Amino acid sequence: MLSYLYACILLLLPPIFQDGSPNPIMHLSFQEKDWYLDLRLAGFDGIDPTTLDQRKLHRWFEKISNQVNLLPVSAHYDNRQIVPEKAGRRVMVSEMDKWMDMIHLHLGKKLKVPYRTLYPKLTVKQLQKLKEKLLASYTTYYNKSIYNRSHNLELSTKAIDHLVVMPGETFSFNEIVGQRTIKRGYKEAKIIVKGEYSEGIGGGICQTSSTLFNCVDQADLTIVERKSHSKEVPYVPKERDATVSWGGPDFKFKNQRKDPILIVSEAGNGRVTVQVFTSS
Numbered sequence: 314m315l316s317y318l319y320a321c322i323l324l325l326l327p328p329i330f331q332d333g334s335p336n337p338i339m340h341l342s343f344q345e346k347d348w349y350l351d352l353r354l355a356g357f358d359g360i361d362p363t364t365l366d367q368r369k370l371h372r373w374f375e376k377i378s379n380q381v382n383l384l385p386v387s388a389h390y391d392n393r394q395i396v397p398e399k400a401g402r403r404v405m406v407s408e409m410d411k412w413m414d415m416i417h418l419h420l421g422k423k424l425k426v427p428y429r430t431l432y433p434k435l436t437v438k439q440l441q442k443l444k445e446k447l448l449a450s451y452t453t454y455y456n457k458s459i460y461n462r463s464h465n466l467e468l469s470t471k472a473i474d475h476l477v478v479m480p481g482e483t484f485s486f487n488e489i490v491g492q493r494t495i496k497r498g499y500k501e502a503k504i505i506v507k508g509e510y511s512e513g514i515g516g517g518i519c520q521t522s523s524t525l526f527n528c529v530d531q532a533d534l535t536i537v538e539r540k541s542h543s544k545e546v547p548y549v550p551k552e553r554d555a556t557v558s559w560g561g562p563d564f565k566f567k568n569q570r571k572d573p574i575l576i577v578s579e580a581g582n583g584r585v586t587v588q589v590f591t592s593s
Contacts, residue, residue: 390475401431449531462517
């Protein structure tokens with residue numbers, strides 16, 4: 314509506330050229346959106362294309378591009394339900410820039426914004442195939458009667474469940490699980506700090522990261538970052554743990570395979586299991 318009103322105002326402006334020719338308006342459209350620009354604002358004299366300030370027009374094109382561009386979204390899981398992929402688009406600004414040299418041919422016309430389609434990396438069909446081959450599985454156990462710790466462990470396990478790691482991509486536990494705060498549902502439980510036990514928000518999640526580490530290590534994926542606790546932990550063999558903390562140690566691995574991998578994780582009733590799948 315605002316674009317339409319703006320166009321009406323521009324058309325009501327008196328002509329600035331001696332021959333009474335209309336105002337030099339450029340009109341671009343995409344779907345239900347329209348953009349208008351009085352080229353006099355970019356220095357155009359209505360005759361000589363070289364009077365056009367191409368930098369100003371290019372900046373206008375870029376502003377339109379920012380409204381039209383859309384990143385593609387790969388098919389993925391949300392609460393173990395498949396969410397279909399969505400194509401994206403990118404405006405071909407280079408094609409629009411070509412209009413500047415032949416600006417007279419485009420005045421008074423409704424020009425469609427040129428764009429190319431961006432396709433997602435993963436389709437529903439490809440996603441469905443990721444459970445065809447089990448690469449590795451690892452299980453650890455915990456005392457379910459310790460409520461806060463169990464809660465944290467189960468919450469962090471859910472955060473990495475049904476997560477896809479694409480070829481060449483690096484998984485970061487801290488990045489995926491996010492900051493462990495009360496607001497995000499985490500509770501105080503025992504943590505190890507400099508070899509001593511103390512209370513901290515998110516205590517228990519290191520069992521999740523350690524279970525994941527042992528699973529991806531069995532799957533022969535590339536370990537990028539992994540650090541052991543300063544004190545031995547009971548849920549995995551010695552030096553087979555992966556301590557994590559927000560702003561501190563992280564557990565990272567890279568999928569060096571040619572196909573995506575799928576992490577499936579579940580915690581409950583005193584056991585946490587992480588599995589890694591791929592297509593056959």
